[in-house]
Amino acid sequence: MGCTSEGVAVALRAAAEVVAEHRTELIELDRAIGDGDHGENLSRGFTAIVSALETEVPSTPGAVAKLAATTLISKVGGAAGPLYGTAFLRASTKLGDAAEIDVPLLLDALRAALEGVQARGKAVGGDATMVDALIPAVSAAEEAAAGADASVAGVLAAAADAADRGAESTVDLVPRKGRASYLGERAVGHLDPGARSTALLLRAFAEAAR
Amino acid sequence: MKKIINDPADVVAESLRGLAVAHADILRVRDDPALVVRADAPVSRKVAVISGGGSGHEPLHGGFVGRGMLDAAVPGPVFTSPTPDAVQAAVTATTGPAGALLIVKNYTGDVLNFETAAELAAAEDLDVRSVVIDDDVAVKDSTFTAGRRGVGGTVLLEKITGAAAERGDSLDAVEALARKVIGQVRSIGVALTAPTVPHVGEPSFDLGPDEVEFGIGIHGEPGRERIPLEPADALVARLVEAVVSDLPYEPGDKVLLFTNSMGATPLVELYLAHGIAERLLAERGIVVERRLVGPYITSLEMQGMSLTLLKLDDELTELWDAPVWTPALRWGI
Numbered sequence: 159m160g161c162t163s164e165g166v167a168v169a170l171r172a173a174a175e176v177v178a179e180h181r182t183e184l185i186e187l188d189r190a191i192g193d194g195d196h197g198e199n200l201s202r203g204f205t206a207i208v209s210a211l212e213t214e215v216p217s218t219p220g221a222v223a224k225l226a227a228t229t230l231i232s233k234v235g236g237a238a239g240p241l242y243g244t245a246f247l248r249a250s251t252k253l254g255d256a257a258e259i260d261v262p263l264l265l266d267a268l269r270a271a272l273e274g275v276q277a278r279g280k281a282v283g284g285d286a287t288m289v290d291a292l293i294p295a296v297s298a299a300e301e302a303a304a305g306a307d308a309s310v311a312g313v314l315a316a317a318a319d320a321a322d323r324g325a326e327s328t329v330d331l332v333p334r335k336g337r338a339s340y341l342g343e344r345a346v347g348h349l350d351p352g353a354r355s356t357a358l359l360l361r362a363f364a365e366a367a368r
Numbered sequence: 369m370k371k372i373i374n375d376p377a378d379v380v381a382e383s384l385r386g387l388a389v390a391h392a393d394i395l396r397v398r399d400d401p402a403l404v405v406r407a408d409a410p411v412s413r414k415v416a417v418i419s420g421g422g423s424g425h426e427p428l429h430g431g432f433v434g435r436g437m438l439d440a441a442v443p444g445p446v447f448t449s450p451t452p453d454a455v456q457a458a459v460t461a462t463t464g465p466a467g468a469l470l471i472v473k474n475y476t477g478d479v480l481n482f483e484t485a486a487e488l489a490a491a492e493d494l495d496v497r498s499v500v501i502d503d504d505v506a507v508k509d510s511t512f513t514a515g516r517r518g519v520g521g522t523v524l525l526e527k528i529t530g531a532a533a534e535r536g537d538s539l540d541a542v543e544a545l546a547r548k549v550i551g552q553v554r555s556i557g558v559a560l561t562a563p564t565v566p567h568v569g570e571p572s573f574d575l576g577p578d579e580v581e582f583g584i585g586i587h588g589e590p591g592r593e594r595i596p597l598e599p600a601d602a603l604v605a606r607l608v609e610a611v612v613s614d615l616p617y618e619p620g621d622k623v624l625l626f627t628n629s630m631g632a633t634p635l636v637e638l639y640l641a642h643g644i645a646e647r648l649l650a651e652r653g654i655v656v657e658r659r660l661v662g663p664y665i666t667s668l669e670m671q672g673m674s675l676t677l678l679k680l681d682d683e684l685t686e687l688w689d690a691p692v693w694t695p696a697l698r699w700g701i
Contacts, residue, residue: 161510162421169532174552185568188567189570189572192430192589193447193587193588194447194568194572195446195448195565195567198445198568199445202445207498222691230451231451231484232451232453233451234451235444235445235448235450235451235481236422236444236449236474236479236481236684237449238477239451239477239481240452240477240480241480279476279480304499331378334512334513334514335476335514336395336476336514336539336584337475337512337514337589339513339514340513340514340517340585340591342505342512
C-alpha cells in the first residue's frame with residue numbers, strides 16, 4: 159500500500175506539530191553552538207506549509223513535496239531554508255507525477271533529498287551537520303526496503319531510528335560547516351541542531367505513515 | 369530580556385517602518401518581501417549595488433541605502449539571512465541593463481540564499497554577479513570551517529563599490545573593484561557581553577564577568593579564544609596584531625582604519641580604543657590616511673568592538689571620499 163498526496167499532507171502537518179513542540183529545544187541546541195535561530199526558523203517554515211495546505215492539497219505526492227519546498231525556501235531563510243527546501247525539491251522531482259509513493263519511489267526520494275542537501279551545503283559525513291542524520295537514514299531505508307515485507311511505514315521507521323543515532327553521533331564531532339564550525343573543538347559535546355531537526359522530521363513522517 | 373519592542377515577531381517590520389518615515393527623502397521600504405530601496409530607484413544606466421542579510425546589525429545594510437552607496441538592502445529576520453525571493457525582488461526593483469552586483473557576507477545562510485537568488489535573476493536575463501566578503505581574520509583555516517566570516521569590511525566594500533557604480537563604472541569594473549577591496553581588507557572583533565535575539569529571549573552565549581571572547585563574529589558566534597578582560601592598551605594591541613599580521617600590512621602602507629562598536633560599547637570607549645590603535649599602527653610605520661569610528665555594523669546590544677584595516681591606493685581613497693548620502697553615512701554633498 160502506498161502513500162497518497164493526502165498522506166504526505168498528513169505527514170507534513172505532523173512534522174509541523176513536532177517542530178512546534180521542539181522549537182525551544184532546537185533554539186537551545188543552536189544557542190549552544192550557533193546563534194539560536196534554528197527552532198524559530200523551522201517553526202516559521204512549517205507553520206507556513208500548514209497554512210498553504212489549508213488552502214489546497216495538491217493532487218500528487220510530488221506536488222505536495224514541491225509546495226513544501228517552495229514554502230521552506232521562501233519563508234525560512236538562514237541555512238535551513240535552502241537546505242531543507244532543496245531536500246524537498248529534489249524529492250518532489252523524483253516523485254514526479256506518481257499518484258502514490260511506494261517503497262522504491264520513497265527510496266529514490268530519500269536518496270535525492272540527501273544528494274540535494276550535500277550539493278547545496280557541500281557537507282560530508284562527519285562534518286557535524288544534518289547530513290550526519292541523513293546519510294545513515296538513507297542507508298537504513300535501503301536495508302529495510304530490501305526486506306521481504308517492506309512497507310513505506312517500515313522504511314521510514316528504520317530511517318528515523320538511524321537518523322536518531324546519526325544525530326547523537328554529532329555530539330562527539332568537531333563541526334566543519336555552518337556557524338558551529340567557528341567554535342571548533344569547543345563545539346564537541348554538543349548535539350548538532352540540524353541533525354536533530356532532521357531526525358525529528360523523519361520520526362514525524364514515520365509516525366504519520368504508521 | 370529588556371527591550372523596547374512589541375511582539376518579537378514584529379521587530380524587523382516595525383523597525384523598517386520607522387526607518388522609512390525617518391529617511392523618506394532617501395529611501396522607501398517595501399513590504400512582502402521586506403526591502404529597503406533608494407527613493408529614486410531604479411537609477412537608469414547605473415550598476416545596482418545590492419546587499420542584505422539578517423537584521424540586528426543596524427545601520428548595516430538598510431542604513432547604507434542611498435546616493436553613492438547601496439541601491440537596495442534586503443533585511444532578513446534577526447540574525448537570519450533573507451530568502452531568495454526577497455533578494456530577487458530587490459534585483460527586480462533596482463536593476464536595469466547595466467546589471468547588478470550582490471555583496472554577500474560569508475555566512476552559510478547568506479551564501480546559499482543569495483546564490484539561489486542569482487540563479488533566479490540569471491533566468492530573467494539580468495546580468496547579476498555576486499562577491500562574497502570574508503575579511504574576518506579570527507577564523508584561521510577555511511578547510512575546517514565554513515570559512516572566514518564577512519564582518520566590518522562589508523561597510524567599506526559597500527561604500528567603495530557604491531561610489532564606483534554611482535560614477536558610472538561598468539559591472540565588470542565594479543565587480544573587479546569589489547574583489548580588489550576584499551583582497552585588501554581585514555577585520556577582527558572582540559565581545560565583552562552577549563547579544564539577546566528578541567525571539568530567543570536570552571543571551572546568545574554565556575560569558576563570565578571578567579571574560580572576553582576574542583575573535584567574535586557579528587552574530588555573537590565565538591571566535592579564536594576566550595581570554596580574561598585586560599586593559600584597553602593590551603586588548604587593542606592584541607586586535608591590531610591579529611589584523612596587521614594577517615594580510616600582512618607593511619610599514620609604509622596607507623590604510624583606512626575603521627573602529628566599530630558592536631552595539632553597546634559607547635563612543636567614549638570606542639574613541640579611546642581608536643586612539644590606541646592609531647598610535648600602535650604609527651609605531652609600525654603604517655600610515656592611517658582615512659578613518660571611520662562609530663557603530664556601523666553592530667550585533668544588537670552586544671558590548672564589544674571590531675577593528676578593520678583597508679589598504680588604500682589613490683583609486684580607493686578617491687572612491688572613499690566620493691559623495692555619499694544615506695541614513696548612516698553622508699558626506700561630500
